[in-house]
Amino acid sequence: MKKMFGVILVLMLSVSLFAGCGSNKSAKDDTPATNDTSNNADTDNADKDTDKDQDQDADKQSNEKVTLVVWEQMEPALQEAFDEVEVEFEAAYPNIDIERTHYETEELRTNFLNSSVAGGGPDIVYGPGDNVGPFITADVIIPITDVVTQDFISKIDESALDFTKVSGKYYAVPDIFGNNITLLYNKDMVDTAPQTWDELVEVASENRDADNGLYGLLYNEREPYWFIGFFNGFGGDVLDSEYNPTLNTEPMIKALQFVRDIREENGLGIEGMDYGAADSAFLEETAAMIFNGAWSWTSYIDAGVNLGVAPMPTLPNGERVTFYNATKGYSISKEVDLNDQARVEAIRAFLDFFVGDPENDAKFALANSQAPTNLESRELDIITSDPLQVAEQETLIYTKPMPIVPEMRGIWDAIRPELEAVLYEGKDPEQAAADMQETAIDNISKIRSNSYE
Amino acid sequence: MGAKAKKIKAPKSRNLAIGKATPYYYLLPAFIVMAIMVFYPLGYGFWLSLTDMSLESFKDPNYIGLSNFSNLFKDSKFFTTFLRTIIWTAVNVTVHVSGGLFLAVLLNRKLPGRSILRIFLIIPWAIPQYISALTWRGMLNLQYGLINIILNVSGIGKELLYAGIIDKYPIPWLMDPVWTFVGSILTNIWLGVPFMMMICLGGLQSIDKSFYEAADIDGATSWQKFKAITLPLLKPVLAPAVVLGTVWTFNMLNVILIIAGSFANEKSQILVTEVYRQGFSFYRYGYASAYSVAIFAILLIFGIAFMKHTKGTEEVR
Incomplete structure (x- = not known):
């Protein structure tokens, strides 16, 4: 008995070593998406396209106090801009509270996916455009057109919106555009x-x-995101129309040789x-x-x-070195109940205030020197008179959108070791391109499913 | 009377404090917390390893039995990564223990400025791991890194090259995956020695001085005292620390990630970084869980075997 008791105690102690990790994660994951009720109404932003019945329903529902949970991956300057706009938003919409939680990129993706399985998590998730692809595949976000109106969509730069487009539907509201x-x-x-x-x-x-x-x-020089501009400039595309890798190509061989020559031939x-x-x-x-x-x-x-x-x-081929551009923006969780009119109204109001309002979108754009996606924002004096904004918009012309599909992970992971081998181990660019392609095919087959050989 | 006397039974107590089950009641709250915080996630991890959970089946994974495990053991990369992990763990833990023990023995002696020395030696443990690893990454830079500068100024680098110990000079720590792996080992050694030093120092200070006095009377040499007194008496402290150190080192993700800069180059990866890559780069959650379960099994077997072999949990007589 004594021995058994001792064994149990030892087991408990050993296992308790891991308890700290478990509890922390759990606390983070369980951020509640509350739905408090209270009074106060604001129907100014009601959807113009909805029918009369829906309007009456919305009036009733918008009396409710709504807490919108927003998870974001923002740089400190963007967070400051968000807090500033949030104060104005909550003054304009006293029935809506915003709960903002910050995560780093990987953490945001993982926690949002996990919380979606558990049936909780945020109403709105903000992050880089390449998060959108995995979120669509995992079926954890909804098309933004389920919530916002065409009027709202028409305010946003189409090329930025296209970034978030999959199967003809937009899955995020981009607020800034660039990152090139x-x-x-x-x-x-x-x-x-x-x-x-x-x-x-x-x-x-x-x-x-x-x-x-x-x-x-x-x-x-060793980071694929810095290398891809040369590959694109030589006419390469990392994926074909079915998102299969296209790395073993002439542009890849030329680009690998070119970046090696920057040091070896050009002496830079x-x-x-x-x-x-x-x-x-x-x-x-x-x-x-x-x-x-x-x-x-x-x-x-x-x-x-x-x-x-x-x-x-x-x-030398006359084309510019063409780096990727990318957006950041807001996606709507699939956990949002579209029958909950008060919540849907709150999300609509939020997006309209934060992105649809030209001045507010300009604040985000200025905060990290990227172009605003709101077309009217681009005409504002604070944008046109800002030299960095002008520079960003000039350079943005010579970039191309980065694919947002999950397969890109397989591409980046395939490029890096071969790029390093060419730069530092003298590997033949032709061989490197062929090996890169093989690795990319393998990586993408793993990403697409558990398609085991 | 005596033979016929009925056995007198103790009256059954309603007081829980003296019942047979009492210890279990005391354990119950802890057990409930453990069940929620530890056993459930552990069990869920096991369950995931039996499913095909990926991005496409994220919300509704299918049960696929042991397919993940059979695919894992069919993959030759698993074994090369496992071998690399064994090298990583063995080198790190060996240097952690020997270095920690050496420094602890030094600090256990009467030295001038011993407390200041102790503070300096514990600094690597006190600095956040992330900062230390980033600093090491800077020190391993080919052109301006301190390590290559020292090798250059001291002439050691060229000597190593002439002796054929290294094939490239200056050493491309961050550019060649094998050297990146070596650089990660150096970083982790620096990070891990202070922990072992503190454990050993605690153990050394608990050894009764009379053992050494008796050994002195018998004319024992320093080595004999170390072998016959210090090491056996340190064993109860050292054995669990070695198991812990092995588990931590085996599962060390941060150092490799920061020094290598990514998980893309397989030649500098260990098992746990591969779990991360499979799970978070390729979204193969089921397969990554199978990796985790395999790691858990390896460490469990090692832990039990090591403790049994060293009799680490037994009292020293």
């Missing part, structure tokens, strides 16, 4: 931004004095340059040019860099 990499240069070191790759090599070489730690061009950069190395050097003004995204611009300006922003130069 472009050419940044230090105006104190470079007079005019190079337009062609040859010009870039010339300017970079003039500014290079490696013995004294000065570089003409640095960029995150440094071996093993990564984001940190390039970013620090540009901040410290020891690099004249860098390829980086809009998220980094304000940090350079704050550090005193005389920043110039320009479109990527053209490749």
